[in-house]
Amino acid sequence: MLVSCTLLALVTAATATAADKPVLDAPSIPQSEIASPAGLPAIGKWMIAKDGSIAHWLGERVDGKKLHEPINVVLIDASSSSADEARKALVAAATAAGYPVRFGHSTGYRGYVGGALYHQLPQGRDDAFSNRVFEETNNHGRIFGPHASEHGFVFIGAFSREAVNFLRDPPHRYASFNQARDGFARALAEHSRYRQTGTVPLGNAIANNPEVTTGDHDGLAVVLRRD
Template sequence: MSWRGGLLVACGVGAALIGGAGVASADSSGTGSSPKDSAHSVAHSRPASHRAVKKPARLGTMRSTPPMLSARREPGSGLAGPAPRPPVQPPGTDPVAAVTRWFDDLHYYLTGAPETHPTPADTTATVYGDIGKWMLERDGSLADWPSPAYPFKTLYQPINVIVVDRTSTTATESAQKINAAMAAAGFPAQQIHSTGYQGLIDGVLYGQQPAGPQEAFSNAHWLLINDHGRLFGPSPDAADSGFVWTASFSREQPGLSNLNPTHIYVSFDKARDAVRAGLVGSGAIDLGLVALDNKLSGRTITTGDHDGYAVVISVS
């Protein structure tokens, strides 16, 4: 009986060992393992620290993700699309440009769509040459005159006088003759007037006469109502000997514009007629009128009371 008891004890210990190895194999390999596999795992099982270590991939198969981009998958596809771009920041707004645009919009709202404005190259063909229609600024742009009488319009300054000098043989002689003729007509050169204007004759830009600083030909002090203007030339007479001058004259009076002291526009035609009367009264010859087609009357552009004609005067 003693050998039977020892045999039973040995069998019980062996069964316990086999059962424990099976549980350990099930924990490490997951479900679906066969008893044969479990027994094999018992015979060759490794410590947990060795089982957790994975072999590193070969360098040729490794792929890295750029550090600054994160992949996102496109809906409905198995591929990763590009990362979204950062939003574009709008450029800074220029406050001066914004205010200017606001006033332009208000201007167009009150007056309608913008009209076609004249250009510095506008000319009219005459027997005295191709006469520019407008007085021009120092930089060659159109000269205009802000006026309270036309708060939503640009007042352009037209050429309204042509002076012909048939006897001078040089530009210097002609300039001296013009200065003397204007003084004799009651329009000497006087200061406190804007200067640097130009006129176009036969495609050539000519500076103003008188040429002194802040000077214009005027028949009264600048603090009073006065007729004033500038002559441009001399251009060689295309049809005869001598030279041709053009001029822009206007009547002004002291006043306020936007609370600033200034000269206020009164008339172009009255100043033109005053110059003709003064020159003819001092011995010059009236050659009549020539149409320059430079009258403007629109929603946003004007030449005031100008009728589109220039008087032509011959000095000797």
């Protein structure tokens, strides 16, 4: 059953300050909200909000339903020799791909990978990776990790597209998860050492639920690797 209530009751006692330090141990995440894709560490299905609940896209409702934010990107850095190097390489790759760190987005999210929760990248007060300024329609996302694995340093991300029109209320509205995921993956593959290797099912597409939706998300995360 989908868990939409608070997932992390002990989060305030376990918060870490560094982005590469886990926030809370694995038992705090229900097993039903964790995917176990072949060849990858365990991956949480959702971006987690500050209060420990599943992130609800700007509080927006689609067809009267809450819009949960799925993890839809997996990045593997098989080249870097440390977590810090992997983080710096990822920020540089995203910037080269046209997704620099930009302000104007909500922050404070976390993601679960490899048995622990990680703070978001980028870490600014209101920053995200985005291909446009927040006053324009844009693809943007947050990335979590890295988790050190036998295959390299693993990051996960949640990307979405928002349509911006200041003649309506609210001006920022959800447009697509798939378009943002695919656009980021394509740009990263074209302008960095990351290469797309396929997709992996995470089982986080919600259909036929009267209260919650994931919009156009198809339950797949794109996988990119840096060798």
